[in-house]
Amino acid sequence: MRGLFLKYVVLFVGLVGGVLIFNAALDLYFVYQENRRASIEVQREKAEAAAQRIESFVREIERQIGWVAQAQWASLPTDQRRFDYVRLLRQVPAITELVQLDREGREQLSVSRLAMDVVGAGTDRSTETAFVGAMAHKVYFGPVYFRQGSEPYFTMAVSHGARGGVTVAEVNLKLIWDVVSQIKVGRGGYAYVVDRLGRLVAHPDISLVLRGTEMNGLAQVATVLHDRDTGATLLDTRNLSGVSVLSAHASIPALGWIVYVELPTSEAELPVINAGLRALALLVLGLIIAGLAAALLARRMVVPIRALQVGAQRIGSGELGHRLDIRTGDELEALADQFNKTAEALEDSYATLEHRVEDRTRELSESLEQQTATSEILRAISQSPTDVRPVLDVVVAAARRFCGATDAAIVLRDGEELVGAAHDGPLSAWVGERRPLDRASTTGRAIVDGRTVHTPDIDALDPVEFAAAIAMAHHHKWRANLVAPMLREGTAIGCIVLRKTEPGAFTDRQVELLETFAAQGVIAIENARLFSELREALEQQTATADVLRVISQSPTDVRPVLKVVAEAALRFCGASDVMIALREGEEIVTAAHDGALHAEIGRRRAIDRSNISGRAILDATTIHIPDAAALDPRDFAGTLAMSRERGWHAALAVPMVVEGAAAGTIMLRKTEPGPFTARQIELLETFAAQAVIAIENVRLFTEIQEKSRQLEIASQHKSQFLANMSHELRTPLNAIIGYTEMMADGLYGDVSEKAAGVLERVQKNGRHLLDLINDVLDLSKIEAGQLVLALEPYSVAEIVASVLAATESLAKAKGLVLGSTVPPGLPTGTGDARRLTQVLLNLVGNAIKFTDSGSVEMRVERVGDAFEVSVVDTGFGIAPADQAKIFEEFQQVDNSSTRKKGGTGLGLSISRRIVELHGGRIDVQSEEGKGSTFRITLPIHAPSAGSAGQ
């Protein structure tokens, strides 16, 4: 009755609990919605505040620039304009550089905090997006880029009206970073800004911005960017690290940027979780009260039902005279009366049933016995998987019992012989004995023919043909027999024999039964065979695995491996002992031993054909001595002496062959003479091969260790050398040059003409050495992959101009014409301007150096997405054979004229590497005596630092 009690309680509690849960869920839902709305609202406000700050930051700059951005301003005198720009720089600390372009897009004035101020450069910048954008839309805001790799900047351009030109300002965005990283929402909230293409502009984790992270992959960014006009938003989403967040955003219309403020959902939902916990506590309390009330009510129902149960139980257990007594006056009382009536009716009909049951029982027991026999055999098979004897005993006993014979036996075939294997019965038998296999006996005939042989009376057979069988029958005193072959895949592996002392045929049923038993015998024998094969294979594999494991654990020392190999060889090959010897020059050394005979680890002997291990090593073949006594004493003197001394008579030596030569032997010895089986030889050869692996392993490992140690030392020396170059060599050299210059300039008193000549030579050689050191440092940096380009926008025209300025005096000194051709309207490139200047300086410097008369000219062209910069001279030219070589390190065209010119021979090599880092290439065309043209093909936008640094 506990069941009913429980049901009542559960129903009641369930009802009350259901109402409470529904109530709490509804409540939670509204709390959740309200909380979420509030949280999003706070985030949106923060985002909007940040957007406004950024917008006003930008608008303020725009307003400030607006003071000068008037049409008539452009016509003011230079000094006035420069004054205005300087004032602008003072008023707006975020601006680093201001450039005035006239209405054709030519540069008129450039004022910078860092670079040199330039007046009237005239560079054509009309195709730059800043100019085009400002002319079209009055104000232009460029994308974010990084100066010096870590300083965020963007370009802003304001038009001075249609005829006034444009002012371009480079604006440092660090302030925006500060605004963004100061935004805090809750504990885990943060803000970030993306531009109109979804690229990260500002983020508290600055390194994300510096890596140029694309935020398009985030659902919230993609949604807003994609449906910019519809104002679609996504509130529940995930951030870059996959954490679920609540996201709100506000856009900065002027820049097309979007400010996101995000809060981890787990934090935003904390109040909801708290409300949930409160609801849960209420629920538990409600359920306890409901449970108590339900228990009280159910108890009043259950007491009479329990009385009914007890009464029914007593009637059910045979007490048919028992009657129930319940007076509750309801359905329960009626039920009790019904029980009482049923009990009476039962009492009457009970007596008639008992007789019918007994008859059926007998019929079943007979058929059971045969099944029992079969199952006995199967059980014996399963209990004895390794040993076939017990199974055969059971089969024989069962065959004799069920086939009604005097006697039963099992005979097995072993090659060309028969072996008595099992027997049950009073007659004599030949268990354990061997007989030849032939058709003369009934058993032999059954096995040879693979058929059942039935002999109802032995004396009725042909006395000539069956003489042997008849003689055997008389000897063992039987008259009739039945032989069933045990067939495996059509071939008999033995037979089972029934014998009777009186003549008489066996029934078909007996024949059939015997054949069944024969088949079961086969199963048992097969089982045992497979099992032992499996076990042996497994043991061998285990041994091999052991050896391999030790090999892998002991890469530096061969001894543990040899020890395991020796143990395994002894275990599997079965001899008195095993010995492993290694070759060391002209000697062999005993390295491992296991077994009963004596051997001395570490003993050395000369390699000698008169003993078998020596012979195995010299011939690199297996030597097998089945009996030492049979050896020729002239050939095997050593072996004979040893066998007498140690007391062994048979031996097997297998060489361990590495690359055609034996590195040692593994040898088995036995105290009894007798050949080793083919299987033992094969196994020992396998173990020898494993030992070889270990020996090779150790050798290679040692070699590699030695090599890597040498490499490490070499690389240490190299780094040390480079460190010295940079700090210990350059610094004093600089001082040497400086002092020499001062002496030459007469700062320490007058210098004689002779001394001045010497000083000039010191100075010249010092400078050459400094150049060389700088070049080697550059080159080694490039080779180590440490040279990373500082990509920033550059004007190729400016680079050419600065190279011209720096080399002008050199050209003038040699009386050369130095010029440049730069077409207008070249786009702004992206690359490392300083490094590119270095390349051009090198090319132009070379050209001047190797040209004695005529001109040197730089030409710039735009070809597709690349600049083509050529340096053309009218110098000696370079022979075709040398043209490929000059870009290699320390290569100069070697003739007397170039040797006079000096130079490090590294400049072109460094130039080539720098151009290649920009994703470009450099080549040369030249004809001897007519001058050379070096051409650099340079992508306008160099690939970003990460990929170019490889």
Place this chain on the structure above:
Amino acid sequence: MRRRALLLSAGAAGFSASAVAQKIPRVGFLVSGEADPSWLPFRKAMAELGYIEGRTVVFDNRDAGINGGAIDALARSLVAEQPDVVVAVLSQAIVAARKATQDVPIVFFGAAPEIGGISNVARPEGNLTGVFSPSAIVAAKGLQLFAEIRRETRLFGLLLNSRDPFSVALRREVELSAAAQGIRLLPVPVEVPGDLPDAFEAAARAGVAGVMVQPSLGFDVTAELALRNRLPAVSFRREFAVAGGLMSYGASQADNMRAVAGYVDRILKGARPADLPVQQSSRFELVVNQRTARTLGIDIPPLFLARVDEVIE
């Protein structure tokens, strides 16, 4: 000039027991050149971040003086005290600090990220990060500014600290700037502080229109020597103009040191140097000493004055 100050507060008696129980972070400060112009703003910036000297932070301040001779030994002994962060100011100190440790985080202030062996400024590899002011480029700009005051400049002197590796880059950059403006440059290397008077006299004898002084040569002595030789002089730091130099153009050291202190603070709070991108100074100040200008009889044009952030009377 060598000085060692372990600035453990003398008021240790006021410590609460719990404050002593937890380890007080230790910040080593290594500087080559004149120490105070860097050390004082750094200490001030740390105080602004809420660090109380001797109570929530211990400073170990060492300066090698302007010849920087013993700086390697100084760096080693500084690291031996197991500081939580080392601040290294100027090239020689940075190189020495790098040699002394590959484990202790180093925050540097110097002329270029290469001095710190950093090739990726966005993600510095190894144990150091910091702030750099592109001083060699600023110096080139400084020469242009100088030429605006003295348009007749044909020969210009550059005083280099020949033991400071930065002297190589500085000379290269100023040479380029001078060549572009048609000015001949006279580099004057200085090996030890004792050579300074000779160097200034030599420059004056050669007839330079002005000199530029490498900051690691110090400010007070050099400004005074320039005045004594009647040489208009330029350097990178405000302190130089205050001490009597004609003008200074360079990143505000107060700003630089505030950025350095910000990184020190973040590292003490668990950040790794590799996560802190190398910053570049973004504010540059032009300071002119009007008194010196008058003494030397130099008129400062109004366009130039528009640019000046501070005039010292």
